[in-house]
Amino acid sequence: MTTSSVDREVQKRLGEHAIRYTTGRRAVVAALAGSDGPKSASELHGEIGSRVPLSSLYRSLTILEEAGVVIPHYGAKGLTRYELAEWLTGHHHHLVCLDCGAVEDVEIPGAQETQVRDLVDSISAIASFTPINHDLEVEGRCARCA
Amino acid sequence: MTTSSVDREVQKRLGEHAIRYTTGRRAVVAALAGSDGPKSASELHGEIGSRVPLSSLYRSLTILEEAGVVIPHYGAKGLTRYELAEWLTGHHHHLVCLDCGAVEDVEIPGAQETQVRDLVDSISAIASFTPINHDLEVEGRCARCA
DNA sequence: ATCGATAATGAGAATCGTTATTATAATCCT
DNA sequence: AGGATTATAATAACGATTCTCATTATCGAT
Numbered sequence: 425m426t427t428s429s430v431d432r433e434v435q436k437r438l439g440e441h442a443i444r445y446t447t448g449r450r451a452v453v454a455a456l457a458g459s460d461g462p463k464s465a466s467e468l469h470g471e472i473g474s475r476v477p478l479s480s481l482y483r484s485l486t487i488l489e490e491a492g493v494v495i496p497h498y499g500a501k502g503l504t505r506y507e508l509a510e511w512l513t514g515h516h517h518h519l520v521c522l523d524c525g526a527v528e529d530v531e532i533p534g535a536q537e538t539q540v541r542d543l544v545d546s547i548s549a550i551a552s553f554t555p556i557n558h559d560l561e562v563e564g565r566c567a568r569c570a
Numbered sequence: 571m572t573t574s575s576v577d578r579e580v581q582k583r584l585g586e587h588a589i590r591y592t593t594g595r596r597a598v599v600a601a602l603a604g605s606d607g608p609k610s611a612s613e614l615h616g617e618i619g620s621r622v623p624l625s626s627l628y629r630s631l632t633i634l635e636e637a638g639v640v641i642p643h644y645g646a647k648g649l650t651r652y653e654l655a656e657w658l659t660g661h662h663h664h665l666v667c668l669d670c671g672a673v674e675d676v677e678i679p680g681a682q683e684t685q686v687r688d689l690v691d692s693i694s695a696i697a698s699f700t701p702i703n704h705d706l707e708v709e710g711r712c713a714r715c716a
Numbered sequence: 717a718t719c720g721a722t723a724a725t726g727a728g729a730a731t732c733g734t735t736a737t738t739a740t741a742a743t744c745c746t
Numbered sequence: 747a748g749g750a751t752t753a754t755a756a757t758a759a760c761g762a763t764t765c766t767c768a769t770t771a772t773c774g775a776t
Contacts, residue, residue, distance in 0.1 A: 444743075446753065465733080480754055482734065487753095502648030502733055502762065519699045532693050540689060544708050547676050552713040553665045561705045562690050567698040590772075592724065611762080623726055628763060633724095648733065648762055 427457040430512050434493050441491050448476055449484045453493065453508070461527045462497045462505030497527070517560040523569035573603040576658050580639050587637050594622055595630045599639065599654070607664075608643045608651030608673045646671055656703075663706040669715035 425433075434453050438445045451472045456463060463471075465481050472481070485506055488494040493512070497505045505527075510516070515537065519528040532540070540560060548555040571579075580599050584591045597618045602609060609617070611627050618627070631652055634640040639658070643651045645666070651673055653659070661683065665674040678686070686706055694701040 444752070446742090448754075477755055478733095479735085479756075483754080486735090496646070498644040498646060498648075500642070500644060500650075502644075502650075504648075504733080517693060519694065519697055521699075522702060528697055528699070530693055530697050532689075532696070536689055536692065539685060540706075543678075543682055543686060543706065546682065547663060547678055547706065548665065548708055548710065550676055550678070551665055551674055552716075553667075553674070553708065554711040554716050555708045556668060556710040558709065559707045560686075560689065560693065561707060562694055562699065562701045563704065564694065564702040565700040570698075570700050590723070592771090594725075623728095624762090625727075625764080626725055629724080632764090650762080 425512060425514075427454060430457045430508065433512060437493060438491055443487060443491055448480055449488060451476065452481065452484045452488060456494065456506065456508050457512075459507070461529065462507040464503050464505045468506075517562070519566065520561060520563045521566035521569055522563055523565055526566060528566060571658060571660070573600060576603045576654065579658060580634075583639060584637055589633060589637055594626055595634060597622065598627065598630045598634065602640065602652065602654050603658075605653070607675050608653040610649050610651045614652075643673060645673070664708070665712065666707060666709045667712035667715055668709055669711055672712055674712065 431450070431453060435445045438449075452468060455468050455471045465478060465485060468485075469476070469478055469481055485494060489496060489506070492509055494506045495509050497507060499505055507513070507529075513529075514531055516529040516531045519530055520526075521528070540558065544555050544558040547553075577596065577599060581591045584595075598614060601614050601617045611624060611631060614631075615622070615624055615627055631640060635642060635652070638655055640652045641655050643653060643664070645651055649671070653675070656662070659675075660677060662675045662677045663686075665676055667673075686704065690701050690704045693699075
């Protein structure tokens with residue numbers, strides 16, 4: 425999905441929720457759309473420029489999260505990294521490098537994704553749990569660090 | 571694995587690293603061994619009793635993490651929950667409640683675990699990634715919050 | 717057992733990511 | 747334009763975690 429079509433989809437979604445798509449929020453979405461992985465508030469702050477204060481950035485992220493546009497990803501040292509929700513980027517899983525800390529997105533073929541979903545359902549049933557999302561996180565060493 | 575055999579294994583492991591197995595650390599390990607899922611520092615503080623100050627608890631957790639006895643699990647609001655490493659508890663996956671934030675461990679039958687491992691291998695191969703651990707995290711609503 | 721060296725603890729202050737507050741500015745509606 | 751509503755900026759507050767350092771416990775050698 426192109427950055428501009430993401431922009432359009434987000435605008436539509438926010439419109440449905442009667443939430444304005446301001447330049448600050450546009451900047452966040454654009455930064456995330458052009459990103460190769462989840463970004464923290466301070467990383468976004470660096471990219472967007474420090475004219476936008478952190479507090480506004482956090483508020484934008486909260487609003488976008490509530491609207492289902494971005495998804496939080498919690499990491500070490502209390503750091504929360506955000507990425508665009510899967511309806512904008514496609515469903516994927518995460519490869520977390522134990523050496524360099526980078527998080528890589530991977531899409532998997534439909535047949536295997538179906539397998540994952542079945543597993544998720546059967547795991548959830550064991551504990552009377554109602555599944556909403558799932559994420560098969562693989563920790564290891566990325567191609568560069570191997 | 572029984573609580574006392576966990577204790578013995580941990581003692582052995584710490585001995586190899588020339589780290590003392592003090593009563594404070596024993597208390598943390600015992601609390602985690604008797605738990606059905608990851609616990610945060612303040613939850614442990616509540617269980618162990620407030621005679622042990624939080625700062626000591628955090629230090630114990632850090633030491634135990636460095637020794638590979640305990641594994642951190644990062645969650646919303648900057649909360650880190652700890653659980654015993656899998657060589658002590660056996661391999662399992664996680665159900666994360668989006669409402670109350672509780673994390674529950676689930677073991678899955680061997681046949682399905684094999685499926686998960688195969689998926690992990692095939693996902694990793696896509697990105698020339700060397701898998702070490704994996705965790706199928708299911709987010710949703712727990713039985714209490716449903 | 718005792719002494720000295722080393723490691724662990726306790727108590728509190730400091731740090732840092734994040735959230736709340738509040739006053740100001742921008743936007744929408746009629 | 748005028749009034750209501752919503753977003754922003756600047757800063758204070760908050761809470762989980764970490765740091766500091768003086769005190770205490772533990773280990774090894776004598």
